[in-house]
Amino acid sequence: MSIRHAILGFLSWRPMSGYDLKKAFGDVEFIHWAGSNNQIYHALVELHHRGLVTQTIENPESGPSRKVYHVTDAGREALREWVLSPPELPQLRHPFLIQLAWGDQVESAELDELLARYEDEVRVKLLMLREQSKRMTHTPANTPRGAFLWERITTHWSAFYEQELAWIRTLRADLDAHRKD
């Protein structure tokens, strides 16, 4: 799984420039690459070199010229192959859990403050996700099945943060109950 596959995926929706791709990456939360310029432009050169995309240069009357990339048949086949490639397990990086693992180093009041801050961050994140999904009307689903998949994926993504929020709330409540014993 690399950024090239995701680029092929985006280009299968419609031809795009590097700049378009950068925005596309930024729009879709669960495609985790921040989609930095470096990677995108570099990947496009490589995909072009391998013949998976073609390049057309647009010179509009006004504005800068853009290089628009289109998927080729070979590219479409590569996309299909990638979709069917062995699934990888998700990788969860959770620095806060590691921090918390040594939470015994601090006092109960300090610990609860830390947990409260984390709860806050997660809550804000969830609000942000919901706002974003409201705005995101441009789900590019061509078929009902595609739309269905897309919906399940984004819901699942939110569910992750919801579980996080529920967990931290229970934890705080239980620690509080303990403290009063």
Added chain:
Amino acid sequence: MSIRHAILGFLSWRPMSGYDLKKAFGDVEFIHWAGSNNQIYHALVELHHRGLVTQTIENPESGPSRKVYHVTDAGREALREWVLSPPELPQLRHPFLIQLAWGDQVESAELDELLARYEDEVRVKLLMLREQSKRMTHTPANTPRGAFLWERITTHWSAFYEQELAWIRTLRADLDAHRKD
């Protein structure tokens, strides 16, 4: 959050060598990401340089010599500070979701096979986690609160994969129902 903090944390349990640390990182699932030789040995040199750890060299009668590191008071203070530092949100890397986002490229039967393979991977992972938690008796909790935290963290880690499993099962069932319409 960097590997240095986790190292300080481990050393706060007991003095360890680089080799010990490497194993410690490998043992604890939710810290699993960081522990490669390169990083550990490099970080130890740096921590030593900053005076957060001291080094004693053991030359046992048999076997190779080992450099054992101990936390200093400054190190313990740095650990405390880190524990109280602003919490970071978890980062989820989920290549399979990205793959699935373009699942429309393949036929329903192929898609279900893919989902089945993923379900299998998650199931195996969960089994592995449960086995591991059975073996892991060496929870280094000094206090009841520490043990409590540790237990909540590892349970939460499993819950993540459990949610994953539930999600994929529902998804498959619903896709199947759709197909029969």
Added chain:
DNA sequence: GTTGCCATGTAAGGTGTTACATGATTTA
């Protein structure tokens, strides 16, 4: 006239993984 968007790139630096190099001891 300054900010922001469109558009293409480069450079530098940090993070993280895999493999390699070395050498002694223990276990099968």
Added chain:
DNA sequence: TAAATCATGTAACACCTTACATGGCAAC
């Protein structure tokens, strides 16, 4: 005698992020 484990490190590479460089156009 071959392997695995103990133990310390180095090297090379891939990945990913941040910031920089350039320049035109539009809007306020």
